[in-house]
Amino acid sequence: MEIRNIAIIAHVDHGKTTLTDAIMKQTGMVDDENITMDSNTLEQERGITIYSKNASVFYKDTKINIVDTPGHADFGSEVERVLRSIDSVLLVVDAQEGPMPQTRFVLSKSLELGLKPLVIINKIDKMAADPDLAEEKVFELFYDLGANDEQLDFTTIYAIGRDGIAKANLSDDSSDLTPLLDAIISDVQPAPADKDVPLRLQVFNLGYDNFVGRLAVGRIYEGTLKSGSSLCLKKLNGEVVTGRVTKLFTFRGLERQVVDEAYAGDIVMVSGFSNIDIGETLCDSADQEALPAITVDEPTISVMFLVNSSPFAGSDGKYVTNKQLRERLEKELEVNVGLRIDFMPDAYTVYGRGELHIAILLENMRREGYEVQVSQPQVIVxxxxxxxxxxxxxxxxxxxxxxxxxxxxxxxxxxxxxxxxxxxxxxxxxxxxxxxxxxxxxxxxxxxxxxxxxxxxxxxxxxxxHVGEIRKRREGAMISKVSGKASGFSLFNLQERGTLYIGPGTEVYEGMIIGNSSKGDDMTVNPVKGKQLTNMRAAGADEAIQLTPASAITIERGLEIMREDEYLEITPINVRLRKQFLAEADRRRAFRKKQSAALLQSA
The missing domain is CATH 3.30.70.240 (Alpha-Beta Plaits)
Incomplete structure (x- = not known):
């Protein structure tokens, strides 16, 4: 049986996953209409692909391995490592929007590797769709990125991924994705299947199973891989480690199947190597040459992760200690190739590809029961x-x-x-x-x-x-000077001075930021103060308290608006902004110390 290995790439929300789901349904790989490649809870909530995933379909006696990739630039490392393992890409472009920033990024990586993309103009049923203009823009993008003559002679398929319809020409009648599947068979070269040479497999993704431990997803470039065989793992630092394949899986639809052997050209999942990493090579003997290492672009921002030290620490989370935080970050490094971490005794500097990249990690941690506080994101210079x-x-x-x-x-x-x-x-x-x-x-x-x-x-x-200093207009912080429960009476008076992040009844502590100050300066306030009660009758009727709905802090928004002297406190239930020094006297002392250091440095 011939094998075709393809990746579906596109800008965010151009329809990659919807199209992949439609292909699996047409080929009978899934029965349930609700099954989707975006199986992660966060992916379903946000409507974006975060992690690359493998699936396979069978069509005309051919096995098609499909890798669905993220469309957001912050997860570009997921795309970069996948492209090395496949033979062609399906470039999906929205018929209305045309090529977008991530389209350029993923296409440039594909062209650099010598891949010939198959272009899909998707969502041709949109009111403002212009498939001809979108195709023209795609051709211009190919040309701008230095595509060769063969790559410029790409095949175009027109599709409505949501309805599972594809056409070779806009005027054709079609009721399914047969034109697209036929194009994959005719345009994508079969994967080389030399089974009789020594084995070489390269890992491009990692997973974990509670029963068999660490799992490596990789492509067999040469030879035959058998379950139970002893292999050499050639690590990126030149070290050679021996081990045995305890389980071997291939993909059928979204499910993985246990098999006894797999051949060159296929994408498989292997267990038995607890220290295997992305880009490393499995082979029969130590004298075989390792495959070229997989490289990804460098991180661009850094954030400090610390144990939550607020007065409310430990009240929401299950995992709150420094040791638990370190173990969780070490586990993340095993599967998140775009992340780097400097481990220090009391804090951890996490380097990522963007704010969303860091925010997704923090959101996953809070859902798992972790408490953590993070510093303001800093650009890597x-x-x-x-x-x-x-x-x-x-x-x-x-x-x-x-x-x-x-x-x-x-x-x-x-x-x-x-x-x-x-x-x-x-x-x-x-x-x-x-x-x-x-x-x-x-x-x-x-x-x-x-x-x-x-x-x-x-x-x-x-x-x-470096472009020098960048001046941004920043609001000041409205900081609580007391601990207690916020009252509606106090918040009613404070809302005129800025935007509130909390509502009445919210528990606050000294040093917690409850809103911003529109004047630009920090101000210390009392959000728990209630109306003074007396036994004297008021001369007029009391004013009705009308509160503007609070502008709640989310992880992404907190990372955007926080300042250098603040922490973002994240727990399974709450996201709060706070000052690093909770007491006002400590903040003033730290400010004077910083000013003195700046004067000495300038002198």
Whole structure:
């Protein structure tokens, strides 16, 4: 049986997973309409793919291994490692939006590896869809990225992934995905299947099973792999470790099947090697050459993880100690290839690909019962050839045309440079290049400035010379000076001074941030103060208390708006902002100390 190995790549929300689900349903790999590739709870809630996943379908005596990849730039490391293990990609592009930032990123990686993509113009049933223009934009993108003549001669399929329909031509009648499946069979070269040479397998993903331990997902490039066989693991540092395959799985649909042997060209899952990592090679003997290492782009931001030290520490979580936090982060390193961690005695510096990358880790930890507090995200700055450099991002912003001016102004203040601007009906699509430092915290401003109608996507484009100080308008913090339960009477008076993060009845502690101050300076307030009661009759009727709904803090929003002297406290039930020094006297002392250090440094 021939094997085709493909990955489905696209910008976020262009329909990769929906299309994959439709392929599995048509080929009879799933019976339940509710089964989807996005099996993770967070993926289903957010409607995005976070982790790459494997599946396989059978069509015309051919096994098609499919890898569904994330569309968000923060999870680009998931895409990079997958592309090395497949023979072609299905590039999905929205017929209305056309190529977007992540489309460029994943396509460039594919072209660099010499892959010839098969282009799918999806969602052709949308009201504003323009498949011909989208295909033209895709061709221009191929050309801009330096595609060769063979890659430029790509096949285009038109699809409505939601309905499971694909067409070779727009005018064709079709009721299923047969044209797409036929195109995969005809356009994608069969995987090389040399079974009689020594085995070489490379790992591109990891998993874990409570019964068999660590699992390695990899592609067999050469030879035959048998369950129970003794193999050599060639690690990235040159070390060679021997071990035995205890379980061997292949994929059928979304399920994994135990098999006795698998052959070159197939994608398999192996257990028995507890210290195996992504990019390492399994082979028959130590004198075989390891396959080229899989590399991914570097992290761009860092965040400090600490044990929760607030007065409410331990009241919500199950795992609250330093040891438990360290073990959880060590476990994350086993499967999250885009993450790096510096382990220190009392704190851990976590390096990630973006705020969402870090936020997803924190959300998973809180759902597992962990309590943690984190510092403000900091951009990673390096020195290359005696020049200080920092990460830059290409940002695509789409807003109604009446808001374009304020967006250009705000991003310009943050050292962003407008590269291009196009009109799409009453919408403006603008592309900027901006330091990652300038982008941090801007998403909230965009929502406010565009009344929630603005959409923003970004991708890292590399390190460039440091642009100096970036001045951002930041609100001050409204800090509680007492502990207790917030009262409606007090919050009613405080809401005129800024935006509140809490509602009446919320438990607060000294040093906790309960809102922002619109004047820009920090202010210490008493949110638990109640109305003074007397036995004297009031001259007039009491005013009715009308509170504006609180603007609750989420993990992503907290990471955006927090300041350098603050922590974001995350527990299974609550997300709170707090000052690093809870007592006002300690904050003043720390501020004076910082000023003195700055004066000494300038002198």
């Amino acid at each position: 390096k020195e290359i050839d005696d020049c200080i450099v920092e990460p830059f991002e290409e940002v695509t912003v789409q807003v109604p045309e009446e808001y374009a001016g304020v967006v250009i102004d705000k991003i310009g203040i943050r050292k962003g440079l407008l590269i291009s601007m196009e009109s799409h009906g009453k919408q403006k699509r603008m592309i900027f290049e901006i330091p990652t430092r300038g982008l941090l915290g801007y998403r909230t401003d965009l929502v406010v400035d565009t009344r929630g109608e603005g959409v923003m996507y970004s991708r890292v484009i590399g390190f460039r010379p």
